[in-house]
Amino acid sequence: MKLTIQKNNLIKTLQNIQSIVERKVTLPILSNIKLVADNNKIEIYATNIETSCKSTIPAEIKKSGDITINARKFFEITKELPEENIEISVGENSRITIKSGKSRFNINGLPASEFPSFPEYNEGVLTVIDTEVVKEMIDRTIFAVSTEEYRHNITGIFFEAEEGKVKMAATDGYRLASIEKPTETEIKLNKGVIIPRRGILEIKKILDNEGSLLAGITDNSMAFKKGNTVLIIRLIEGEFPSYGQVIPKDNNKLITISREVLASAIRRVSVLSSDKIRGIKFSISKGKMSLYSNNPDLGDALEEIDIKYDGDDMEVAFNVDYMLDVLNILYTNNINLELKDSGSAGIIKTGLDDGYTYVIMPMRV
Amino acid sequence: MIKSKIKVMPPDLAAKIAAGEVVERPASVVKELVENSLDAGAADISIHIVDGGKKLIRVYDNGEGMSREDAVLAFERHATSKILKDDDLCSISTMGFRGEALPSIASVSDAMVATKVAGEIAGTRIRVRGGKIEDISDFGCPDGTTVEVRDIFFNVPARLKFLRSNAAEMGRIQDVVHHLSLANPDIRFKLTHGKNILLNASANSDLKTRACDILGTDIMRGVIPVEGNGGGVSVMGFVSNSNITYPTTKGVFVFVNKRWIRDKGINYAILQAYKNMLMRDRYPLAVLFISLPPEDVDVNVHPAKTEVRFKNPRFIYDVISDAIRNAILQKNKDYPDGTVTALHTSVPQDRIREPAIHYQTQDIADRQAALFEKAFHGTNGISFPELNFVGQLWDEYIICNDESMFYIIDQHAAAERIAFERIRKEYYSYGIRGQILLVPEIIEVSAAEKEALDSSIDVIKDLGFEIEQFGGNTFILKAVPEILSGRGCSGLLKDMTEEICSFGKAARIEDAIDAILVKLACHSVIRGRRKLTRDEVVSLFKQLSEVDFASNCPHGRPVVKMFSKTEIETMLKRR
Numbered sequence: 001m002k003l004t005i006q007k008n009n010l011i012k013t014l015q016n017i018q019s020i021v022e023r024k025v026t027l028p029i030l031s032n033i034k035l036v037a038d039n040n041k042i043e044i045y046a047t048n049i050e051t052s053c054k055s056t057i058p059a060e061i062k063k064s065g066d067i068t069i070n071a072r073k074f075f076e077i078t079k080e081l082p083e084e085n086i087e088i089s090v091g092e093n094s095r096i097t098i099k100s101g102k103s104r105f106n107i108n109g110l111p112a113s114e115f116p117s118f119p120e121y122n123e124g125v126l127t128v129i130d131t132e133v134v135k136e137m138i139d140r141t142i143f144a145v146s147t148e149e150y151r152h153n154i155t156g157i158f159f160e161a162e163e164g165k166v167k168m169a170a171t172d173g174y175r176l177a178s179i180e181k182p183t184e185t186e187i188k189l190n191k192g193v194i195i196p197r198r199g200i201l202e203i204k205k206i207l208d209n210e211g212s213l214l215a216g217i218t219d220n221s222m223a224f225k226k227g228n229t230v231l232i233i234r235l236i237e238g239e240f241p242s243y244g245q246v247i248p249k250d251n252n253k254l255i256t257i258s259r260e261v262l263a264s265a266i267r268r269v270s271v272l273s274s275d276k277i278r279g280i281k282f283s284i285s286k287g288k289m290s291l292y293s294n295n296p297d298l299g300d301a302l303e304e305i306d307i308k309y310d311g312d313d314m315e316v317a318f319n320v321d322y323m324l325d326v327l328n329i330l331y332t333n334n335i336n337l338e339l340k341d342s343g344s345a346g347i348i349k350t351g352l353d354d355g356y357t358y359v360i361m362p363m364r365v
Numbered sequence: 366m367i368k369s370k371i372k373v374m375p376p377d378l379a380a381k382i383a384a385g386e387v388v389e390r391p392a393s394v395v396k397e398l399v400e401n402s403l404d405a406g407a408a409d410i411s412i413h414i415v416d417g418g419k420k421l422i423r424v425y426d427n428g429e430g431m432s433r434e435d436a437v438l439a440f441e442r443h444a445t446s447k448i449l450k451d452d453d454l455c456s457i458s459t460m461g462f463r464g465e466a467l468p469s470i471a472s473v474s475d476a477m478v479a480t481k482v483a484g485e486i487a488g489t490r491i492r493v494r495g496g497k498i499e500d501i502s503d504f505g506c507p508d509g510t511t512v513e514v515r516d517i518f519f520n521v522p523a524r525l526k527f528l529r530s531n532a533a534e535m536g537r538i539q540d541v542v543h544h545l546s547l548a549n550p551d552i553r554f555k556l557t558h559g560k561n562i563l564l565n566a567s568a569n570s571d572l573k574t575r576a577c578d579i580l581g582t583d584i585m586r587g588v589i590p591v592e593g594n595g596g597g598v599s600v601m602g603f604v605s606n607s608n609i610t611y612p613t614t615k616g617v618f619v620f621v622n623k624r625w626i627r628d629k630g631i632n633y634a635i636l637q638a639y640k641n642m643l644m645r646d647r648y649p650l651a652v653l654f655i656s657l658p659p660e661d662v663d664v665n666v667h668p669a670k671t672e673v674r675f676k677n678p679r680f681i682y683d684v685i686s687d688a689i690r691n692a693i694l695q696k697n698k699d700y701p702d703g704t705v706t707a708l709h710t711s712v713p714q715d716r717i718r719e720p721a722i723h724y725q726t727q728d729i730a731d732r733q734a735a736l737f738e739k740a741f742h743g744t745n746g747i748s749f750p751e752l753n754f755v756g757q758l759w760d761e762y763i764i765c766n767d768e769s770m771f772y773i774i775d776q777h778a779a780a781e782r783i784a785f786e787r788i789r790k791e792y793y794s795y796g797i798r799g800q801i802l803l804v805p806e807i808i809e810v811s812a813a814e815k816e817a818l819d820s821s822i823d824v825i826k827d828l829g830f831e832i833e834q835f836g837g838n839t840f841i842l843k844a845v846p847e848i849l850s851g852r853g854c855s856g857l858l859k860d861m862t863e864e865i866c867s868f869g870k871a872a873r874i875e876d877a878i879d880a881i882l883v884k885l886a887c888h889s890v891i892r893g894r895r896k897l898t899r900d901e902v903v904s905l906f907k908q909l910s911e912v913d914f915a916s917n918c919p920h921g922r923p924v925v926k927m928f929s930k931t932e933i934e935t936m937l938k939r940r
């Protein structure tokens with residue numbers, strides 16, 4: 001294998017795939033990426049079995065061939081190379097030589113035959129979906145995904161499509177973020193799928209590639225293609241909780257608050273909550289909300305803010321992190337808080353017709 | 366005419382057998398009756414209890430039954446069909462052998478036996494009250510034997526007063542039934558207390574299925590099978606990995622020749638096999654069946670027959686330790702990043718096992734513990750915020766020093782310690798707040814745990830949990846303590862139930878609550894390695910300095926270990 005390639009073309013791909021390549025692995029080949037040179041292009045493959053990625057970059061191929069190389073070393077070297085033109089060649093015993101200007105590096109590679117094969121997928125079944133919509137849906141849900149490995153069925157975003165609509169939902173068992181958007185293209189999905197969090201982060205990275213976003217399901221994986229990159233993400237097996245049921249329908253205490261005012265009041269009051277004890281109490285009465293936190297070690301804090309509300313008095317406690325998380329990702333000036341009583345789920349919405357619903361479970365006081 | 370199988374024991378033989386009361390409490394009655402049923406070859410045994418056995422104990426079996434003559438004889442002292450001459454005592458292989466159970470039981474209660482031999486037309490019913498036969502009659506009943514014992518100790522008020530609460534007595538009965546049913550998985554066992562079905566284990570089960578019935582399917586999920594033998598001794602059964610542990614030996618079930626026994630040496634042999642994988646004062650789950658030639662074990666040491674004397678104890682302990690250790694090692698080989706590294710113990714690691722040093726090593730462990738104790742209580746005087754942070758060892762230990770001392774701080778233990786104080790303060794100041802779950806979690810518990818949970822739902826609520834019964838042995842968990850949100854809780858809940866089961870045993874309720882709070886704290890901090898920034902260390906030191914070290918932490922491992930400069934200088938021969 002022998003080729004020359006532009007540093008500029010190579011570097012972004014190498015950077016993007018670092019997070020796919022495992023650092024500590026039992027299978028050393030998985031710390032490598034596979035390069036396949038042929039037909040004036042080079043294909044770069046990375047995989048951690050769960051997520052596999054293939055990027056195609058134009059290159060001047062002098063001799064076709066393939067090899068695998070340590071992903072991190074390759075990236076670090078490429079970053080430091082002095083010139084735009086890079087020459088890569090493979091000699092005896094999988095020895096790789098990288099040359100640029102006066103620099104020259106030799107690295108030992110491993111034969112490409114040992115690298116896991118890229119999952120099969122059928123380009124024909126991919127459909128175009130709106131990049132902006134996907135981006136918004138991911139951004140508004142991913143923060144609620146559980147990071148507890150043992151509850152694997154909620155360690156990803158649930159993705160569903162039904163006639164004219166796409167939906168995403170994420171939960172960690174204490175709150176739920178869900179969003180639905182209309183779609184023009186028809187997406188064929190018999191049942192919802194759970195896309196692992198790590199895979200979603202990879203999708204986010206390719207969203208600003210050029211071209212339109214294509215997606216489709218193959219077997220137990222989901223394929224995403226944008227520009228020169230294809231991602232195949234193995235879906236999480238298991239049942240996502242039927243979340244429709246946990247979204248309350250009869251919350252009749254409707255409150256409108258300035259998002260910024262609420263967020264900063266929460267931040268101030270929670271100064272007195274420790275990193276473990278995160279509950280603060282919200283007392284709501286006509287036109288007013290007071291936030292209260294107390295901590296046996298530090299003392300208590302109280303703050304009052306104006307709200308739009310004219311129902312009965314009530315009191316409820318929430319974890320401040322679950323509140324701040326959602327306030328931070330919303331963008332409207334005001335938010336709507338829909339409550340029922342101190343022991344039932346609360347709802348946060350933007351007040352716009354944007355399909356977004358956030359459910360937050362209270363704390364017992 | 367049916368041949369009589371029961372003989373009255375010659376008096377000298379009777380005298381040879383260790384004396385002692387057979388009937389100590391309802392559980393001992395249950396044990397005797399069920400053992401009789403097993404001896405009678407029953408395939409189906411049902412035990413019904415009312416009021417912890419104080420009101421009624423009824424054991425039904427479908428075994429061989431008794432003829433009228435035998436049944437009458439059975440109520441005479443030292444009547445037994447099992448031992449005929451002195452030599453027989455040495456090769457005891459049936460369960461009961463003293464021939465005094467039924468008469469002893471009948472002498473302190475209102476007892477009734479209804480029994481029929483298969484093929485006979487009518488059965489026999491005998492009523493005995495306070496040892497006096499009141500009635501013998503023909504009786505229509507199914508094949509097998511039913512024994513009813515009512516109003517135990519009605520004529521021995523001193524004994525009656527000695528009995529504990531219904532729940533406590535029932536707990537002991539359950540233990541007895543669990544032991545017997547684990548040892549006999551082929552036999553159907555049913556245990557009811559009033560209206561509650563506590564155990565319903567079907568016939569022809571294997572050990573694993575039976576253990577699931579008793580211990581709960583959840584717990585059985587991660588067990589490791591154990592098998593080993595040597596020199597005529599064989600061991601088989603299973604143990605838990607180091608994730609499932611108990612504060613007492615209550616998860617340890619040891620059977621010698623199918624008889625449940627308690628033996629300190631064996632318990633120690635089990636712990637030895639785990640070496641540094643268990644925390645101090647924690648025991649694994651272990652169900653072990655040890656078989657050895659009857660002449661190598663003396664079962665008659667203790668009247669309640671739960672202790673044995675081995676001819677060659679060390680050898681047996683070695684076989685047990687080896688079998689368990691091999692099983693664990695095999696398991697760890699199969700799953701290289703298993704759970705083995707997460708837990709620590711105070712027992713030194715460098716002890717190469719040699720058959721002869723078991724008891725010596727126990728001494729070392731004790732001495733070591735005492736040393737730690739000293740180090741631990743010595744932490745009072747340390748001024749943490751003033752310590753100079755030197756660095757971190759293996760991302761697990763903080764190394765620091767001051768003028769004259771060098772300190773190693775276990776960061777996990779320190780974090781746990783701080784969390785414990787915080788939770789404790791919270792609990793006593795306004796109760797621990799619970800975070801409600803979006804979708805309630807379903808939890809399956811064992812029968813014993815169910816009773817414990819039932820009786821303590823309110824206590825648990827103060828701890829931030831919210832639990833509701835769902836039917837059978839299933840509960841729904843609706844809220845978890847705030848401090849735990851985001852962490853797995855069902856394991857903790859199990860652990861807590863353990864503690865609650867032993868509430869009765871704790872000297873003070875505060876101790877029991879503290880024990881639970883320790884658990885909460887332990888689950889709330891991140892385990893394992895973590896690189897700490899200087900800021901984090903400073904904040905940890907500050908928090909440590911606010912913790913009152915002298916205050917109770919009977920369960921804790923040491924947080925700090927220190928060496929004086931002099932010690933180090935001596936070590937390096939500078940002095």
Ligand SMILES: Nc1ncnc2c1ncn2[C@@H]1O[C@H](COP(=O)(O)OP(=O)(O)O)[C@@H](O)[C@H]1O
Pocket residue numbers: 371397401402405426428429430431439444445446447461462463464465466467468509510
């Ligand atoms: N459930 C039973 N089924 C058949 N025979 C029984 C049963 N219970 C007791 N017996 C007979 O009664 C005898 C005396 O019983 P017991 O007093 O309990 O003494 P042992 O210690 O021998 O069991 C036993 O040896 C047995 O033959």
